Amino acid sequence: MVPLALAVRWFHVLAMAVALGGGALAWAVSHTADAETTLTVATTYELAFWGAFGVLVMTGVGNLGALAPAIPRGAWGAAFLAKLGFVGALALGSAVRSAAVHAARDAATPATATLERGYAATTLALTLVVALAAVMAHG
Amino acid sequence: MADADARLAWVLASFHTAALVVAGVAVLYAVGALGSLLQGVHTATGAALYLSLWGLTWRTNARWLATTSFGAGREALTAAATWGAVTGVGFLFAILVVIGVVVRELVLVAVFAFVGAPVAALVGAVVGVAFALLDALLVGVGTRLGTA
Numbered sequence: 001m002v003p004l005a006l007a008v009r010w011f012h013v014l015a016m017a018v019a020l021g022g023g024a025l026a027w028a029v030s031h032t033a034d035a036e037t038t039l040t041v042a043t044t045y046e047l048a049f050w051g052a053f054g055v056l057v058m059t060g061v062g063n064l065g066a067l068a069p070a071i072p073r074g075a076w077g078a079a080f081l082a083k084l085g086f087v088g089a090l091a092l093g094s095a096v097r098s099a100a101v102h103a104a105r106d107a108a109t110p111a112t113a114t115l116e117r118g119y120a121a122t123t124l125a126l127t128l129v130v131a132l133a134a135v136m137a138h139g
Numbered sequence: 140m141a142d143a144d145a146r147l148a149w150v151l152a153s154f155h156t157a158a159l160v161v162a163g164v165a166v167l168y169a170v171g172a173l174g175s176l177l178q179g180v181h182t183a184t185g186a187a188l189y190l191s192l193w194g195l196t197w198r199t200n201a202r203w204l205a206t207t208s209f210g211a212g213r214e215a216l217t218a219a220a221t222w223g224a225v226t227g228v229g230f231l232f233a234i235l236v237v238i239g240v241v242v243r244e245l246v247l248v249a250v251f252a253f254v255g256a257p258v259a260a261l262v263g264a265v266v267g268v269a270f271a272l273l274d275a276l277l278v279g280v281g282t283r284l285g286t287a
Contacts, residue, residue: 004182047146050153057157058189061164061177065185068177071168084165091158092277098150099281107286114284 005066012059018052020126027119030112038112042101042119049094049122057087076136083132090125097122144204151204152197155270160189184237191233192226199226199267209275216268223267224260231259 026045030038064071072080097118104110167173177185199222207218231252239248 008182008186043146047149050150053157054153054189054193057160058186058193061160061185061189062182064164064173065177065180065182067174069174071174071177077168080168081165084161084168088158088161088165091154091161095150095154095274095277096281096284098147099278100285101281102147102150102278103282103285109286111285111287114287118284 005062008059008062008066011055012063015052015055015059016126016130019049019056020123020130022048022052023119023123023126027116027123030116030119035110035112038115039101039105039110042115043105045119046098046101050098053091053094079132079135083129083136086125086129086132090122090129093118093125094122145201148197148201148204151270151274152193152200155200156189156193156196159192159266188230188233188237192230195226195229195233199223199229203271209278215275216271219267219271220264221267223263223265223270225263226267227259227261227263228256230263231255 022045026041029041033041097115100111100114100118104112104115164173167176180188203218203222207215209215235248235252235255238251239245242248
């Protein structure tokens with residue numbers, strides 16, 4: 001069904017915009033703002049990030065379904081497996097980042113410099129995932 | 140439940156669901172079974188199953204966090220096994236609803252439920268304990284980084 005497949009792709013792109021754009025925003029805020037503002041933005045971003053991440057995985061599988069049963073292998077498959085690896089590493093790293101934000105909210109001296117590095121790494125990792133997605137889509 | 144625990148439950152549930160699906164997709168693709176599986180699942184059905192697993196995991200993680208803590212050792216793992224088993228059986232129920240709607244054979248669904256429930260509970264308990272151990276590690280690292 002074309003409209004459903006289109007909706008899946010739209011949600012996939014929208015979720016990446018939330019995750020990547022929000023990551024860049026959290027990075028910029030943690031670089032320039034005070035600790036209280038940084039933690040407020042970080043707490044909101046963590047909730048939005050995990051919602052977006054769940055939607056990205058769900059719609060990513062939906063996008064694969066559009067290729068089924070002949071899901072390519074070869075160079076496309078290598079890019080796909082690399083993307084899955086990045087996504088898995090991003091999930092692990094983001095769980096640590098979310099736990100750091102969770103702990104920093106209760107800390108007397110929150111480690112905002114660590115959060116800044118975490119958001120920089122998240123933004124970079126998501127940019128690489130987008131690059132791999134572009135390779136898979138356009139060769 | 141405190142707001143902080145509610146936020147953590149959301150993080151852990153989203154992480155668990157996404158990690159399980161990403162790992163499953165990678166394994167299925169590696170063995171060449173992904174295409175045939177996805178061909179047999181309608182997009183809306185797949186989305187409904189993902190959302191049901193996500194929602195179930197959110198609920199059971201919230202219950203797990205309400206009854207124990209990461210540092211509770213054996214008690215935390217026992218609770219993780221219990222709530223993992225609940226998640227497993229709950230997700231089996233979601234799958235059975237889909238099968239029931241598609242094939243409309245109540246006897247078949249009942250047989251799957253009878254045979255599948257203990258297996259789903261066992262798998263759910265094992266996965267729940269594995270995630271509890273991983274969560275304790277990740278949250279421990281995150282806590283050190285966030286308060287350094």
